[in-house]
Amino acid sequence: xxxKDEREISILRRQLDRLGMSIVEADPGDKQSPLEPVDVxxxxxxxxxxxxxxxxALKINVPIIALIGTETPSRLKxxxxxxxxxxxxxxxxxxxxxxxLVVAFDCAQRRGEEAxxxxxxxxxxxxxxxxxxxxxxxxxxxxxSEEDAFALIRQTAMRHRTTIEQLSADIIxxxxxxxxxxxxx
Amino acid sequence: xxxxSIPLGLxxxxxxxxxxxxxxMEKSALMAVDEVNQSNEFDFTFTPHLRDPGGVVAAYHxxxxxLIRSEQVQHxxxxxxxxxxxxxxxxVERTERLLWHPARYEGFESSxxxxxxxxxxxxxxxxxxxxMLEHIATDVFCAGSNYVWTWETNRVLREIVTSAGGRIIAExxxxxxxxxxxxxxxxxxxxxxxxxxxxxxxESSYVFMRALHAAxxxxxxxxxxxxxxxxxxxxxxxxxxxxxxCITSSAYFESIENAAxxxxxxxxxxxxxxxxxVSVDGQSTYVCVMLLAxxxxxxxxxxxxxxxxxxxxxxxxxxxxxxxxDPDNNHCFLTPRLARSVSDCKFEIFxxxxxxxxxxxxxxxxxxxxxxxxxxxxxxxxxxxxxxxxVK
Numbered sequence: 001x002x003x004k005d006e007r008e009i010s011i012l013r014r015q016l017d018r019l020g021m022s023i024v025e026a027d028p029g030d031k032q033s034p035l036e037p038v039d040v041x042x043x044x045x046x047x048x049x050x051x052x053x054x055x056x057a058l059k060i061n062v063p064i065i066a067l068i069g070t071e072t073p074s075r076l077k078x079x080x081x082x083x084x085x086x087x088x089x090x091x092x093x094x095x096x097x098x099x100x101l102v103v104a105f106d107c108a109q110r111r112g113e114e115a116x117x118x119x120x121x122x123x124x125x126x127x128x129x130x131x132x133x134x135x136x137x138x139x140x141x142x143x144x145s146e147e148d149a150f151a152l153i154r155q156t157a158m159r160h161r162t163t164i165e166q167l168s169a170d171i172i173x174x175x176x177x178x179x180x181x182x183x184x185x
Numbered sequence: 186x187x188x189x190s191i192p193l194g195l196x197x198x199x200x201x202x203x204x205x206x207x208x209x210m211e212k213s214a215l216m217a218v219d220e221v222n223q224s225n226e227f228d229f230t231f232t233p234h235l236r237d238p239g240g241v242v243a244a245y246h247x248x249x250x251x252l253i254r255s256e257q258v259q260h261x262x263x264x265x266x267x268x269x270x271x272x273x274x275x276x277v278e279r280t281e282r283l284l285w286h287p288a289r290y291e292g293f294e295s296s297x298x299x300x301x302x303x304x305x306x307x308x309x310x311x312x313x314x315x316x317m318l319e320h321i322a323t324d325v326f327c328a329g330s331n332y333v334w335t336w337e338t339n340r341v342l343r344e345i346v347t348s349a350g351g352r353i354i355a356e357x358x359x360x361x362x363x364x365x366x367x368x369x370x371x372x373x374x375x376x377x378x379x380x381x382x383x384x385x386x387x388e389s390s391y392v393f394m395r396a397l398h399a400a401x402x403x404x405x406x407x408x409x410x411x412x413x414x415x416x417x418x419x420x421x422x423x424x425x426x427x428x429x430x431c432i433t434s435s436a437y438f439e440s441i442e443n444a445a446x447x448x449x450x451x452x453x454x455x456x457x458x459x460x461x462x463v464s465v466d467g468q469s470t471y472v473c474v475m476l477l478a479x480x481x482x483x484x485x486x487x488x489x490x491x492x493x494x495x496x497x498x499x500x501x502x503x504x505x506x507x508x509x510x511d512p513d514n515n516h517c518f519l520t521p522r523l524a525r526s527v528s529d530c531k532f533e534i535f536x537x538x539x540x541x542x543x544x545x546x547x548x549x550x551x552x553x554x555x556x557x558x559x560x561x562x563x564x565x566x567x568x569x570x571x572x573x574x575x576v577k
Contacts, residue, residue, distance in 0.1 A: 018295050018514050020549030093278060094295050098547065 002028040002057065003044040003067065011092045012042060019098065026057055038062055040104055043082070046070055046090075050078045058082060063108035065100050067092065085111075127165035134168035141176050152177075191487055193218065193231040193477075194252035196263030196273070201240015202362050203387055206466050207265050209418060210287055211235070213467035214262055216456055217474035227478055234258060238269065245272040253280050259487045260285060262473045265466070267291065267333050274299060283489045285477055287469040289414070289436075291337035292546040298489070300496060301516040302473045302508075303466070304436045307545040309413040310338050312521045313434035314345045315556050316536065321409055321432075322379030323351025328369050328393060329384030331358035338384050338413060341548065348553040354378045359389050366393040370400050373408065380409045383431070390415075391423045398427035417462035420530035431526045436519040437465040437505040438532040449504035462530070463504075472503045476510065507541050516544030 001023055003009050009025075016023055024038055028047040041062050046069040058064065063085035068075075079087075085104035088096050131153070138149040156177065157167040170178045195214050197207040215233060222230040234256045238244035245264065252258045253276070261277065262285040264270040270286055277284045277298040284296075289304040317325065325346060329335030335358065343353050354376065357369045370393070373381060385393050394410070401407045410431045417439050420428040439450055439462055449471070453463050476496060481487055484495035497512035506520050518541035524532035545551065 014297075014513075015295065018549065019547050094297060095274070098293060 001025050001042050002047070003042065004028060004047040005044065008044065008067065008090065008092050011094065012097065015094050015097045019101070030057070040065060040085075040101065040108075042067065043084075044069075044090075045075060045079050050074055054082075063104040065104050124165065127168065130172060131164060131168040134171040137171055137176065188228055188230050190230050190232045191481065192256045192258045193233050193474075194236065194249065194256065194258040194261035194263070195233050196236045196238060196245060196248050196252070196261055198240040198265070198269075199237045201238075203240060203265050205387070205418065205422070206288075206464065207240075209464045209467040210263075210265065210470040212457060213453075213463075213470040214474055216453065217471045217478075220452075221474065221478045227482055229481065231474070231478070236263075242266075242268045242272055245269040246276060249273050249276050249282075249284075253282055259283065259489055260477055260492070262287065262470065262477070264288070267294075270294075270299070281489055283492065285473040287473045288466050289469075291334050292548065293337070295514045295516070295546055297493075297515065299515060300473075300476070300493075300510055301514075301544070301546070302476065303469050303517075304519055304521070305516050305544040305546045306338070306341055306548055307551065308436055308519050308521045308542060309434045310341050311345070311548075311551065311556075312523060312536075312538070313411055313413060313432070314342055316432070316434075316523055317380060317382075317411060318346070318349050318351065318556060323349055324354050324378065325351065325380050325382050325411075326354045326373060326376070326378035327356040327382045327384070328366075328373075329356070329358055329382075330361050330363075330386045330389055332361055334386070334414075335384040339382075342382060345551075345553060345556050349556060359385060359393075361389070362387065363389055364392040366396050369393065370396045373397060374400050374404050377406070378408060380411060382411045383415075384413065386414060391419065394423050394431070395427040415526065416464040416466065417530060417532065418464050420526055420532075421462065425528055425530055428526050428530060429528055433524050433526060433532060435465045435522060435524070437463075437468045438522060438524050438534055439463045440524070440532050440534055441505060441522075443504075443506065445502055445506075446504040468504055472501070472505070472508055475503065476501055476508070509541070511544050514544060514546055516546055518543060 001009065001012060013023060024036055028044060031053055039062070041057065042065045043058065044067045064082055066079050066082065066084035066087040067090050068079070068087055069090040085107035086100040088100050134153060135146060135149045138144055138152060139146060142149070144152065153164055153167055157164045160167065195211060197211040198204055199208055199211065218231045218233050221227050234252055236248035236252060238248045249261055252261060260283050264273055264284065264286055265288050267290050273284055274296050278296060282298060284299045285302060286299055287302050289309055292306040323346060325342070327339050327342070329339060339356060346353060355372065357372065359366065359369070366389070383390060383393065407430070412431050412433045415431055415433045416435070450463055454461060479499060479501055480492045480496035483499060484491040486492070496510045498509055500507050500509045509518050511518055520538050520541045522534050522537040524534040527533045
């Protein structure tokens with residue numbers, strides 16, 4: 001909980017207790033100490049001046065539920081930079097927090113999955129040059145067409161249970177199709 | 186000396202789709218009000234102000250607004266459905282009034298301006314499913330009304346059943362008030378599930394139970410049925426034959442054996458006729474009035490925050506046994522019970538918890554691993570649920 005208003009803190013505390021969650025509190029204005037590991041941060045957006053450095057606690061990859069009091073465009077723009085996973089409008093009531101938590105956790109999980117997927121795709125894009133280099137190598141050394149060279153790489157990678165990208169890197173490293181009798185490589 | 190009078194709002198739909206239950210609740214509220222007014226134990230009386238929203242959801246807001254503005258009530262007893270309660274909550278929160286809610290509901294709510302006197306899901310569906318897994322079957326056929334009570338109750342059922350290695354054979358839903366049950370009955374007779382979980386409400390449930398009973402007789406085999414809502418007046422509406430054998434989970438049955446309940450039932454029958462029956466929601470409404478009266482007496486005030494504080498942890502030996510408000514979530518400690526409906530439209534209680542159970546509206550302390558199938562061999566149960574949780 002990164003909040004200042006005692007009334008809102010007590011409402012949230014009661015509701016989090018009912019949900020069986022444990023609470024760590026931090027000063028929203030604190031620029032020094034990062035939080036101990038938490039699953040979600042509830043942040044009172046109004047407790048932090050817009051023109052100030054962001055607390056290190058908000059730079060870690062934890063879903064943020066933003067409590068919004070002031071709906072001015074400048075505040076909302078500041079808030080969007082934090083990419084809140086969910087939000088609640090102040091003043092708080094007991095209703096709403098459970099939904100905000102469920103949405104935040106779901107959002108965090110989706111973001112994690114999407115990031116992993118994008119990472120995989122980017123890795124593939126990065127290794128396109130390597131694959132292309134390996135195809136050229138085999139075209140020269142085995143006198144193959146581009147299509148046949150690629151097919152050979154793909155089949156060999158499948159047989160050796162490795163990726164096309166990894167095998168391509170090996171081909172370039174040894175200057176030809178690596179001699180693999182064992183599956184250890 | 187004339188005692189000071191406290192205005193009390195009563196909001197029950199004497200017409201509309203659930204009028205039968207709401208009438209029972211209003212009758213109980215008025216009986217409790219009369220008892221408080223005639224008692225020497227209280228130095229005040231209640232003046233009940235009745236409002237009938239007619240089962241129209243939007244009318245609940247108007248009714249409560251009127252009670253608060255025109256009658257200056259601090260406390261309102263009423264609502265049967267969750268939809269109506271959700272209409273009332275914003276207005277009692279805004280005006281800092283207290284709604285005393287008698288009916289069981291599906292949980293996942295906890296307003297500071299509501300005292301939830303009806304059962305939470307850990308009081309009703311959880312013990313019922315535990316009994317089913319241990320003594321009947323792990324696979325279950327669900328028939329229910331298509332609204333929030335069924336959705337959430339079935340979700341809890343599914344979570345517990347699948348973690349114990351069972352499965353939901355089918356989930357068949359009927360619109361609220363619908364009576365086109367033939368296709369569901371036919372499917373049950375064809376597929377012969379080991380048990381049917383019935384969350385149909387009102388007329389839908391009565392028609393369904395009669396039709397399933399008739400079809401089972403013809404087919405020559407009966408299928409056990411489970412319910413979290415069936416009550417004595419409904420057994421009469423369904424009919425003595427078709428209503429027999431339904432295993433029902435509730436915090437109250439008319440047949441509870443204790444002095445307070447025997448006296449309560451006798452007073453009820455003296456007032457409403459020997460062939461009338463108390464229902465769980467009726468008894469709970471009576472408990473609402475009594476909890477409120479005691480809290481006002483203890484607080485020495487009708488002011489909401491003082492009454493709420495006075496009600497917290499204050500034990501009342503009600504017809505259903507000891508009841509008290511848990512200040513952590515404003516729900517009540519209640520004793521879960523399981524009973525079987527028998528002939529003469531009665532329930533035979535065969536299990537009750539050792540002590541009143543803490544309300545858990547968000548089921549946050551529900552331990553799935555502790556609810557296994559067939560408890561004869563607890564080692565096997567533990568292994569099984571651990572294994573399944575890993576798989577999941």
